[in-house]
Amino acid sequence: MTDDPLAALERELVDAARRLAAGGHRRSPRVGAIVSALLALGTLVLAVLSIVLAHH
Amino acid sequence: MEGPDRRTDGELLVSTARDPEAFAIFYRRHVRAVLSFFRRRVGSAEVALDLTAETFAAALEGSRRYPPRPEPARGWLFGIAWNKLHDAQRCGRVEDVARRALGMAPMMLSDEAVERLEAVAAAGVPAMRANGR
Numbered sequence: 001m002t003d004d005p006l007a008a009l010e011r012e013l014v015d016a017a018r019r020l021a022a023g024g025h026r027r028s029p030r031v032g033a034i035v036s037a038l039l040a041l042g043t044l045v046l047a048v049l050s051i052v053l054a055h056h
Numbered sequence: 057m058e059g060p061d062r063r064t065d066g067e068l069l070v071s072t073a074r075d076p077e078a079f080a081i082f083y084r085r086h087v088r089a090v091l092s093f094f095r096r097r098v099g100s101a102e103v104a105l106d107l108t109a110e111t112f113a114a115a116l117e118g119s120r121r122y123p124p125r126p127e128p129a130r131g132w133l134f135g136i137a138w139n140k141l142h143d144a145q146r147c148g149r150v151e152d153v154a155r156r157a158l159g160m161a162p163m164m165l166s167d168e169a170v171e172r173l174e175a176v177a178a179a180g181v182p183a184m185r186a187n188g189r
Contacts, residue, residue: 002165
């Protein structure tokens with residue numbers, strides 16, 4: 001619980017700005033999971049295609 | 057004692073990537089005006105604060121792509137605020153995309169905090185200062 005929400009928000013924003021300055025953009029965990037899943041799916045499709053093409 | 061920072065809003069936004077404190081100055085200049093803007097348009101101080109937080113989080117993310125331009129950055133900030141308001145009205149809830157992307161924690165408000173927000177929002181928008189904002 002905070003009694004001074006505008007000051008609390010300022011602290012959150014400055015902390016976030018420090019993280020950005022230190023390590024670049026911070027991607028959300030959900031976006032990271034989606035990107036990883038898409039990459040894994042792409043790899044699987046390529047592997048299947050390679051096998052199919054190798055047998056023709 | 058240090059006087060007020062004389063950098064324009066645009067200069068503060070461009071500086072944010074290497075000087076996080078610059079964004080705090082930008083925030084302090086405009087947070088009351090943004091909060092009042094939302095409070096006049098939504099039903100509660102909590103929702104107005106939520107929208108304010110999302111607006112500044114999006115501004116922080118956008119500051120990395122902010123090009124120096126002659127127009128005041130205040131217009132850019134309120135453009136973000138209008139978009140957040142329209143999104144919230146369309147979806148029936150306040151998005152937290154920018155805050156989650158930045159890893160910002162959600163805020164829990166005490167009754168005293170809500171009263172304080174109402175007072176700040178009711179105080180309205182301070183007069184704009186004349187240093188290119």
